[in-house]
Amino acid sequence: xxxxxxxxxxxxxxxxxxxxxxxxxxxxxxxxxxxxxxxxxxxxxxxxxxxxxxxxxxxxxxxxxxxxxxxxxxxxxxxxxxxxxxxxxxxxxxxxxxxxxxxxxxxxxxxxxxxxxxxxxxxxxxxxxxxxxxxxxxxxxxxxxxxxxxxxxxxxxxxxxxxxxxxxxxxxxxxxxxxxxxx
Numbered sequence: 774x775x776x777x778x779x780x781x782x783x784x785x786x787x788x789x790x791x792x793x794x795x796x797x798x799x800x801x802x803x804x805x806x807x808x809x810x811x812x813x814x815x816x817x818x819x820x821x822x823x824x825x826x827x828x829x830x831x832x833x834x835x836x837x838x839x840x841x842x843x844x845x846x847x848x849x850x851x852x853x854x855x856x857x858x859x860x861x862x863x864x865x866x867x868x869x870x871x872x873x874x875x876x877x878x879x880x881x882x883x884x885x886x887x888x889x890x891x892x893x894x895x896x897x898x899x900x901x902x903x904x905x906x907x908x909x910x911x912x913x914x915x916x917x918x919x920x921x922x923x924x925x926x927x928x929x930x931x932x933x934x935x936x937x938x939x940x941x942x943x944x945x946x947x948x949x950x951x952x953x954x955x956x
Contacts, residue, residue, distance in 0.1 A: 808878035811917045815883050816873065818922075822859050823871045831856045836921040843927040866891030866907070874910075883915045889929070893938060900940055907937045 814834050821830040835852040848854065863869060869891035876885045890908045893900075909930040916924040935941045 806917070806920050808880065808883070810920065811881070811883045811915075812876055812878045814917075814920075814922070815876065815885065815915060819871050819873060819887070822856075823862070823869060826859075826863055828856050828859060831859070834922055836918065836923045839921075839923060839925075841925045841927075843925060864895040865893060865897045867894050868892050881917045883917070885913050887911045887913065897938070900935075900938060903938050905938055907934055909934045909937070 817830050818834055821827045831852045835855055837851055839851050839855060841848065841850075841855065841858075844854070844858070849857075866889070869889060872888045872890070874886045874888055876883065878884075888908060888910055890906070892906050893903050895902050910933075911927060911929040913925065913927040915922050932941070932946065936943055936946065
Protein backbone atom coordinates (compact mmCIF):
# COMPACT_ATOMS: atom_id res chain seq x y z
CA UNK A 774 0.00 0.00 0.00
CA UNK A 775 2.79 2.41 0.93
CA UNK A 776 4.60 1.60 -2.33
CA UNK A 777 1.48 2.39 -4.36
CA UNK A 778 1.07 5.75 -2.58
CA UNK A 779 4.71 6.59 -3.31
CA UNK A 780 4.30 5.70 -7.00
CA UNK A 781 1.07 7.69 -7.19
CA UNK A 782 2.91 10.79 -5.96
CA UNK A 783 6.16 10.22 -7.86
CA UNK A 784 4.77 9.53 -11.34
CA UNK A 785 3.14 12.94 -11.88
CA UNK A 786 6.22 14.69 -10.49
CA UNK A 787 8.48 12.77 -12.87
CA UNK A 788 6.21 13.59 -15.78
CA UNK A 789 6.23 17.29 -14.92
CA UNK A 790 10.01 17.23 -14.72
CA UNK A 791 10.20 15.65 -18.16
CA UNK A 792 7.80 18.19 -19.62
CA UNK A 793 10.00 21.22 -18.95
CA UNK A 794 11.22 23.08 -22.00
CA UNK A 795 10.47 22.76 -25.66
CA UNK A 796 10.47 19.36 -27.27
CA UNK A 797 9.48 17.44 -24.14
CA UNK A 798 8.84 13.79 -24.91
CA UNK A 799 5.24 13.05 -25.71
CA UNK A 800 5.54 9.92 -23.56
CA UNK A 801 5.88 12.24 -20.57
CA UNK A 802 2.75 14.12 -21.61
CA UNK A 803 0.98 10.79 -21.98
CA UNK A 804 1.95 9.84 -18.42
CA UNK A 805 0.45 13.07 -17.10
CA UNK A 806 -2.51 13.28 -19.52
CA UNK A 807 -3.80 16.43 -17.85
CA UNK A 808 -5.66 19.26 -19.55
CA UNK A 809 -2.51 21.39 -19.16
CA UNK A 810 -0.35 18.74 -20.85
CA UNK A 811 -2.89 18.53 -23.67
CA UNK A 812 -2.78 22.32 -24.12
CA UNK A 813 1.02 22.21 -24.23
CA UNK A 814 0.89 19.56 -26.94
CA UNK A 815 -1.49 21.65 -29.08
CA UNK A 816 0.83 24.66 -28.68
CA UNK A 817 3.75 22.50 -29.85
CA UNK A 818 1.82 21.28 -32.90
CA UNK A 819 1.01 24.87 -33.89
CA UNK A 820 4.48 26.25 -33.21
CA UNK A 821 6.55 23.40 -34.59
CA UNK A 822 4.44 22.10 -37.48
CA UNK A 823 2.67 25.21 -38.77
CA UNK A 824 4.92 28.09 -37.75
CA UNK A 825 8.30 26.37 -38.18
CA UNK A 826 7.52 23.62 -40.69
CA UNK A 827 9.00 20.90 -38.44
CA UNK A 828 6.74 17.88 -38.97
CA UNK A 829 8.40 15.59 -36.40
CA UNK A 830 5.86 16.59 -33.74
CA UNK A 831 3.01 15.18 -35.82
CA UNK A 832 4.09 11.55 -35.54
CA UNK A 833 4.66 12.03 -31.82
CA UNK A 834 1.42 13.85 -31.03
CA UNK A 835 -1.26 12.23 -33.20
CA UNK A 836 -2.70 8.76 -32.72
CA UNK A 837 -2.29 6.28 -35.58
CA UNK A 838 -6.07 6.40 -36.19
CA UNK A 839 -6.32 10.21 -35.88
CA UNK A 840 -9.56 11.44 -37.46
CA UNK A 841 -9.95 14.97 -38.82
CA UNK A 842 -13.69 15.63 -39.12
CA UNK A 843 -12.97 18.92 -40.91
CA UNK A 844 -11.35 17.02 -43.81
CA UNK A 845 -14.70 15.47 -44.71
CA UNK A 846 -16.01 11.94 -45.24
CA UNK A 847 -13.63 9.46 -46.81
CA UNK A 848 -10.55 11.64 -46.21
CA UNK A 849 -7.38 9.80 -45.22
CA UNK A 850 -6.77 9.29 -41.50
CA UNK A 851 -3.69 9.32 -39.33
CA UNK A 852 -0.61 11.45 -38.78
CA UNK A 853 0.50 11.15 -42.43
CA UNK A 854 -2.73 12.75 -43.64
CA UNK A 855 -2.30 15.63 -41.19
CA UNK A 856 1.34 16.08 -42.24
CA UNK A 857 0.16 16.27 -45.87
CA UNK A 858 -2.28 19.01 -44.91
CA UNK A 859 0.45 21.00 -43.14
CA UNK A 860 2.78 20.66 -46.14
CA UNK A 861 0.05 21.83 -48.54
CA UNK A 862 -0.98 24.69 -46.26
CA UNK A 863 2.60 25.91 -45.89
CA UNK A 864 3.02 25.70 -49.69
CA UNK A 865 0.02 28.03 -50.04
CA UNK A 866 1.10 30.41 -47.26
CA UNK A 867 4.86 29.80 -46.88
CA UNK A 868 5.23 32.67 -44.40
CA UNK A 869 2.28 31.49 -42.30
CA UNK A 870 2.15 32.63 -38.70
CA UNK A 871 -0.46 31.07 -36.45
CA UNK A 872 -1.22 32.93 -33.23
CA UNK A 873 -3.17 31.26 -30.44
CA UNK A 874 -5.71 33.80 -29.21
CA UNK A 875 -7.64 31.60 -26.78
CA UNK A 876 -6.88 28.12 -25.47
CA UNK A 877 -9.02 26.21 -22.99
CA UNK A 878 -8.99 22.60 -21.87
CA UNK A 879 -11.24 20.37 -19.84
CA UNK A 880 -10.89 16.65 -19.33
CA UNK A 881 -9.92 15.14 -22.72
CA UNK A 882 -10.80 18.20 -24.89
CA UNK A 883 -8.84 21.28 -25.96
CA UNK A 884 -10.58 24.18 -27.71
CA UNK A 885 -8.84 27.13 -29.25
CA UNK A 886 -9.25 30.20 -31.39
CA UNK A 887 -6.35 31.04 -33.66
CA UNK A 888 -5.46 33.76 -36.14
CA UNK A 889 -3.76 32.68 -39.36
CA UNK A 890 -1.63 35.26 -41.18
CA UNK A 891 0.40 34.85 -44.33
CA UNK A 892 0.88 35.64 -47.99
CA UNK A 893 -0.72 33.44 -50.62
CA UNK A 894 2.29 32.51 -52.75
CA UNK A 895 1.02 29.07 -53.76
CA UNK A 896 -2.29 27.73 -55.08
CA UNK A 897 -5.24 27.30 -52.75
CA UNK A 898 -7.23 24.53 -54.39
CA UNK A 899 -8.16 25.98 -57.80
CA UNK A 900 -7.18 29.51 -56.77
CA UNK A 901 -3.77 30.43 -58.22
CA UNK A 902 -1.27 32.36 -56.11
CA UNK A 903 -2.31 35.99 -55.69
CA UNK A 904 0.60 37.36 -53.66
CA UNK A 905 -1.97 38.87 -51.28
CA UNK A 906 -1.53 39.01 -47.53
CA UNK A 907 -4.39 37.42 -45.60
CA UNK A 908 -5.56 37.18 -42.02
CA UNK A 909 -8.40 34.94 -40.88
CA UNK A 910 -9.58 33.16 -37.76
CA UNK A 911 -10.09 29.50 -37.01
CA UNK A 912 -11.82 27.62 -34.22
CA UNK A 913 -10.68 24.11 -33.33
CA UNK A 914 -11.61 21.34 -30.93
CA UNK A 915 -9.30 18.41 -30.24
CA UNK A 916 -10.01 15.19 -28.33
CA UNK A 917 -7.21 13.31 -26.60
CA UNK A 918 -6.73 9.69 -25.53
CA UNK A 919 -3.59 8.32 -23.90
CA UNK A 920 -1.82 11.66 -24.33
CA UNK A 921 -2.32 11.82 -28.10
CA UNK A 922 -4.72 13.72 -30.35
CA UNK A 923 -7.35 11.29 -31.67
CA UNK A 924 -9.96 13.63 -33.19
CA UNK A 925 -10.21 17.17 -34.54
CA UNK A 926 -13.14 19.39 -35.52
CA UNK A 927 -12.45 22.78 -37.05
CA UNK A 928 -14.01 25.81 -38.65
CA UNK A 929 -12.22 28.68 -40.41
CA UNK A 930 -13.42 31.95 -41.82
CA UNK A 931 -13.14 30.63 -45.39
CA UNK A 932 -15.47 33.34 -46.72
CA UNK A 933 -13.27 36.06 -45.22
CA UNK A 934 -10.20 34.38 -46.72
CA UNK A 935 -11.74 34.19 -50.20
CA UNK A 936 -12.87 37.83 -49.97
CA UNK A 937 -9.31 38.91 -49.07
CA UNK A 938 -7.92 36.94 -52.01
CA UNK A 939 -10.38 38.61 -54.35
CA UNK A 940 -11.96 35.30 -55.35
CA UNK A 941 -15.36 36.56 -54.21
CA UNK A 942 -16.40 40.18 -54.64
CA UNK A 943 -17.66 41.79 -51.44
CA UNK A 944 -20.79 42.90 -53.33
CA UNK A 945 -21.61 39.22 -53.93
CA UNK A 946 -21.96 38.52 -50.21
CA UNK A 947 -25.42 39.31 -48.84
CA UNK A 948 -25.51 41.24 -45.58
CA UNK A 949 -25.96 39.26 -42.40
CA UNK A 950 -29.38 39.95 -40.83
CA UNK A 951 -29.10 42.06 -37.72
CA UNK A 952 -25.62 43.37 -38.54
CA UNK A 953 -25.34 46.90 -39.89
CA UNK A 954 -23.38 47.32 -43.12
CA UNK A 955 -19.82 48.41 -42.48
CA UNK A 956 -19.98 47.42 -38.79
